[in-house]
Amino acid sequence: MRLIVAIIRPEQLSDVLEALFHAEVRGLTISRVLGHGGETEHVENYRGTTVKMALSEKVRLEIGVSNHFVQPTVDAIMAAARTGEQDQDAVTPVVGTRT
Amino acid sequence: MAFQGAFAIITAALISGAIVERMRFGAYLAFIVAWIVAVYAPVAHWVWGGGFLAGDGALDYAGGAVVHVNAASAALVAAIVVGPRKDYGRHAILPHNVPFTLLGAGLLWFGWFGFNAGSALGATPAAALAFVNTLLAPSAALAAWTLLDMARSGRVTAGGGATAIVVGLVAITPAAGYVGPGSALALGALGALPSYFALILRARTRLDDSLDVVAAHGVGGATGAILTDVFADAAWSGGPSGAIDGNPWQVAIQAYSLVVVLAYSGAATFVILKTIAIVLPLRNGRRLEGVGLDVAEHGEEAYTAGDGAILVQPHGAVLAAALDVVPVGEGGRP
Numbered sequence: 001m002r003l004i005v006a007i008i009r010p011e012q013l014s015d016v017l018e019a020l021f022h023a024e025v026r027g028l029t030i031s032r033v034l035g036h037g038g039e040t041e042h043v044e045n046y047r048g049t050t051v052k053m054a055l056s057e058k059v060r061l062e063i064g065v066s067n068h069f070v071q072p073t074v075d076a077i078m079a080a081a082r083t084g085e086q087d088q089d090a091v092t093p094v095v096g097t098r099t
Numbered sequence: 100m101a102f103q104g105a106f107a108i109i110t111a112a113l114i115s116g117a118i119v120e121r122m123r124f125g126a127y128l129a130f131i132v133a134w135i136v137a138v139y140a141p142v143a144h145w146v147w148g149g150g151f152l153a154g155d156g157a158l159d160y161a162g163g164a165v166v167h168v169n170a171a172s173a174a175l176v177a178a179i180v181v182g183p184r185k186d187y188g189r190h191a192i193l194p195h196n197v198p199f200t201l202l203g204a205g206l207l208w209f210g211w212f213g214f215n216a217g218s219a220l221g222a223t224p225a226a227a228l229a230f231v232n233t234l235l236a237p238s239a240a241l242a243a244w245t246l247l248d249m250a251r252s253g254r255v256t257a258g259g260g261a262t263a264i265v266v267g268l269v270a271i272t273p274a275a276g277y278v279g280p281g282s283a284l285a286l287g288a289l290g291a292l293p294s295y296f297a298l299i300l301r302a303r304t305r306l307d308d309s310l311d312v313v314a315a316h317g318v319g320g321a322t323g324a325i326l327t328d329v330f331a332d333a334a335w336s337g338g339p340s341g342a343i344d345g346n347p348w349q350v351a352i353q354a355y356s357l358v359v360v361l362a363y364s365g366a367a368t369f370v371i372l373k374t375i376a377i378v379l380p381l382r383n384g385r386r387l388e389g390v391g392l393d394v395a396e397h398g399e400e401a402y403t404a405g406d407g408a409i410l411v412q413p414h415g416a417v418l419a420a421a422l423d424v425v426p427v428g429e430g431g432r433p
Binding site for chain 1: 389390391394406
């Protein structure tokens with residue numbers, strides 16, 4: 001049994017959930033978190049105040065799977081969470097720990 | 100001028116409902132300027148400015164064909180040309196805020212008294228008639244919609260009620276000053292039917308008409324325009340007679356004017372959008388669309404907690420010096 005933790009971009013969540021469903025992974029928890037994954041910060045303006053958003057919204061997935069399911073689960077997440085744009089892709093770490 | 104301008108600008112708002120969350124802001128601005136000049140202005144002239152449709156006898160009290168069918172035809176074509184949102188038809192896209200929707204429906208209803216009663220262009224009996232009809236028809240549409248919801252699913256929704264109010268308002272718009280109050284009730288209730296089913300049908304297609312402009316304004320406007328010519332009553336308005344009042348030909352004239360408006364608006368919208376697309380891309384990439392156009396295009400978020408926002412100091416230290424600002428380092432020490 002292993003716990004997989006993945007932090008992904010919120011706009012990829014639907015795609016990742018769909019991929020996990022197809023990989024027949026059942027049972028997971030998500031939480032909305034703030035983080036920085038080394039991506040380019042975007043600049044916003046509010047009445048003359050310019051700010052750089054250093055933290056952006058991320059989604060943290062926690063999935064407990066049996067050992068032989070680890071690789072298919074990780075593959076599904078990696079494939080679906082990639083946006084295909086290099087600079088923006090830093091934010092898809094997947095960690096497996098023994099439990 | 101300002102009054103007529105309000106009619107023109109509402110079409111921009113209507114069309115935006117079919118392309119929200121995906122069309123680029125710059126391309127939309129270019130489109131709407133070209134569309135108002137090349138489509139809205141001539142159509143308004145045909146029906147209201149003594150043009151050929153007015154000459155043929157088409158009735159449009161406050162914009163059923165000119166505003167609603169015209170804008171909905173453009174919205175339909177724009178939704179097809181621009182294409183659906185990236186997640187449309189794959190993942191559920193839910194309404195963002197139901198209380199805001201109801202607030203908007205209430206504001207619309209209030210403003211619509213100005214559109215319809217104001218179209219009498221004076222504090223006349225016709226203005227009073229249009230005012231009363233603008234109250235009654237949406238009420239009847241809301242009641243009919245509620246019954247349809249009860250019959251179909253057994254549950255009544257607030258979002259559906261807001262749509263019903265808009266459909267009733269759109270349906271009475273061409274008829275406001277031409278029909279009696281009893282007819283306005285019937286018109287509102289009957290007007291709700293086609294839109295109700297058009298909306299259900301739309302949800303089964305790939306047409307991402309995000310705010311159901313076609314179902315509410317196009318189908319509702321066309322139904323209202325046809326019913327105007329069924330119910331128009333010279334005894335109430337002192338004006339034209341409809342089918343019930345002994346003038347069945349009027350319905351054919353109205354149908355003809357609707358087809359003209361639909362065809363011209365749709366074709367012109369297609370040409371304008373395709374022309375703009377040569378110079379300006381109509382959409383952002385999939386990723387920016389996923390992030391949301393607020394952040395990607397406007398650099399502003401509607402609901403930010405401000406966590407992780409770093410203040411970017413303006414260039415030039417003049418202000419800082421004048422205010423004796425001391426730069427603060429880590430731990431709060433200068």
